[in-house]
Amino acid sequence: MWAGGSTSVAAIRAEGLVKRFGGEEVLKGVDLSVEEGEIFGLIGPSGAGKSTLMRSLTGYLSPTQGEVEVLGRAPVAFGPKEKRRVGYMPQGFVLYGQLSVRQNLNFVAGLYGLRFGERRRRVRETLEFVELWEHRRKVAGDVSGGMQRRLQLAAAIVHEPELLFVDEPTANLDPILRRRFWEEFRSLRDEGRTIFVTTQYVGEAELCDRVGLLAGGSIVAAGTPDELRHQAFGGENIELHVAGEPSRLTEHLGLLEDLGSDVEVRGGQNGKGEAVSVVRLLVDDADSKLPEVLKAFDWADIRSANVPKPSFDEVFFRLVREQ
Numbered sequence: 001m002w003a004g005g006s007t008s009v010a011a012i013r014a015e016g017l018v019k020r021f022g023g024e025e026v027l028k029g030v031d032l033s034v035e036e037g038e039i040f041g042l043i044g045p046s047g048a049g050k051s052t053l054m055r056s057l058t059g060y061l062s063p064t065q066g067e068v069e070v071l072g073r074a075p076v077a078f079g080p081k082e083k084r085r086v087g088y089m090p091q092g093f094v095l096y097g098q099l100s101v102r103q104n105l106n107f108v109a110g111l112y113g114l115r116f117g118e119r120r121r122r123v124r125e126t127l128e129f130v131e132l133w134e135h136r137r138k139v140a141g142d143v144s145g146g147m148q149r150r151l152q153l154a155a156a157i158v159h160e161p162e163l164l165f166v167d168e169p170t171a172n173l174d175p176i177l178r179r180r181f182w183e184e185f186r187s188l189r190d191e192g193r194t195i196f197v198t199t200q201y202v203g204e205a206e207l208c209d210r211v212g213l214l215a216g217g218s219i220v221a222a223g224t225p226d227e228l229r230h231q232a233f234g235g236e237n238i239e240l241h242v243a244g245e246p247s248r249l250t251e252h253l254g255l256l257e258d259l260g261s262d263v264e265v266r267g268g269q270n271g272k273g274e275a276v277s278v279v280r281l282l283v284d285d286a287d288s289k290l291p292e293v294l295k296a297f298d299w300a301d302i303r304s305a306n307v308p309k310p311s312f313d314e315v316f317f318r319l320v321r322e323q
């Protein structure tokens, strides 16, 4: 157990994880905790060391320094029993191109020690889950790139692991297929499984329960997507569209400044060409502050009030820039 750790169950913990390749220190002291039953997304600039971190967590690489615990044990010391509890989908296609889709999966299921009856059942269930059952007789090397990725996912989950590592599963896939992958991850998570996923599509961070940002060799921010957004912008925005020119608001600005920091008012027009003032203010918690803001404007003709969410691309950009 880890000194000072929380009482909730952690599927993954890393403390002070350092990984060096020759003279290059890629991971410079990663601290990380992933709880059971969550989708944890690891994002970071290209070359930040995401794959290196994932390989260290799956036991393919041993840490130069620091500690890693996966399902309560160091992954480099995993025996067959622990290996069966974990699934790993690497970046490239590492199956047998000359075997059929089903033969590949059957082979992998055998490696995990699934016996004949169970193997048959799981191969079918898994191919149905990733929607490849009707393509089961096709030669794996000949199917589309998207199908190969789904077969690779099938190979990582055929033995029903409780913890799944997936390295850039949606790289170079079309948006429809990317969405399907995320639906599959969520349905695996809803069954109680833990998923650790890296992605180059920063927007996909939104689909994770928690996100870690790896930059400069360590985790520089971790939390729910909303927590990271809050960290990047120092709060949340409320935006009001009020009828009339901004000059009409001047005498009320003091009141607004009491409600939130960073108040911005600009003029604009609505779709009918009428003058509107766009008021934007930064608050700590937009949902709880909105009623007060609306009350402060009860004299005005409010055309709309909303809580705009900046895209995760902006969040990512700001957090990385701060480093």
Ligand SMILES: Nc1ncnc2c1ncn2[C@@H]1O[C@H](COP(=O)(O)OP(=O)(O)OP(=O)(O)O)[C@@H](O)[C@H]1O
Binding pocket: 021, 026, 044, 045, 046, 047, 048, 049, 050, 051, 052, 053, 200
């Ligand atoms: N086995 C290795 N030997 C030497 N250097 C390595 C090895 N594996 C990774 N590196 C180096 O570690 C750094 C991080 O690579 P890594 O693949 O972990 O980054 P990444 O964040 O996954 O990048 P990308 O998003 O582009 O896939 C790179 O400079 C890479 O050259």
